[in-house]
Amino acid sequence: MNFNSLFQFLTELNQNNSKEWMDGNRKWYKEVRDDYIAWLDELDLALGAVDNEYYSTPGKIGINRINNNLMFHPNKPIYKDHFGAGLDKAPNTADFYIEIGLGQSMLAGGFWRPDPKTLRSIRESIDYDGEEFKKILNKKSFKHTFGELVVDGTLKNAPKGFSKDHPHVELLRHKTFAVMHPLAHKEILKDDFKEKILSVYMEMLPFRRYLNKAVTV
Template sequence: MDFQDLFDFLAELQQNNAKEWMDANRKWYKSLRGDFILWLDNLDMTMAALHDDYYPTPGKKGINRINNNLMFHPHKPIYKDHFGAGLDKAPNSADFYIEVGVKQCLLAGGFWRPEPKTLRSIREGIDYNGEELQQIIAKPSFKKLFGGLYEDEKLTNAPKGFANDHPHIKLLRNKTFAVEHQMDMTEVLSDSFEEKIKVVYMEMLPFRRYLNNATTV
């Protein structure tokens, strides 16, 4: 995968974020998309060898659309400034997300503002065994890669059914349970990029497993 070519394409797209430009450069886009899918396919096989519970996710299934959803976000540009994909993506589970873009590159995972039923399950899991989650996110290597949970909107008070003096109230008030690791373009362009992905994936795995166990009915 020629990531420099991908960055060049995305940079030009952001300077010409319009259907007319995309139509004129459709061949370039399709070539890059095909290469990215092939790269994801190979990465998927590499990741599947890391542990037995990995959920195979072909590149075509994992890759996200480059079009923004203008129905719900009418003020956004037509096209995104990145290529993104989810791997190890079992239905209704916390996936592993890769984003390569001109403004940011990142590796992330978890649940971003999950639906009420899923959110309730996560909170019930914390109520039952919040100590395990606290230990996962307090691990020095975890904090080094992710800092902590993704900062998003939080409840002011305890969620319904939980006490304000709950020992894990800070966790329970979260609406998002996700982490991310930011990278720069030089890391993506380096020969060690895929090795970096594996390191971040394995460090994140206990966190994602905790969430998946909590949300498994």
């Protein structure tokens, strides 16, 4: 994958964020997109080799649209400043997200603003065996890789049906259950970038498996 070409494309798109520019550079966009999809296909195979429960996700399935959703975010530019994709995308589970872009690049996973039923299932699992979840979150290597849970709005009080004195009330108050590992531009351009991704994937795996068990059992 020629990530230098990807960054160059995104830089020029960001400077000329319009349908007219995209229409005039559609061939370039398709070349970069196809290159990214081929790289995702290679990564899909590599992840399947290290995780025997991995759900194969071809690049064409995993890749996200480059268009912003202007219906819900009318003030955003027409096109994103990154290429994103979700792998290990079994239905109704937390996938493994890859974002490579100008403003930020990251590896992430979990549930971002899940629907009420999914959120309730996660909270019930924490209520049942929150200590197990805390062991995952507090593992030294996990904290070094991801820090804390992504904070995307939390309840001021305990959620309905849970005591304000619950031993895991701080976790229960979260609305998003996800973690993120930032990627530096120079890391992406290194020859061992794929190995870096595999390492982060494996570190995140117990976290994602806990959440997936919570919403499927």
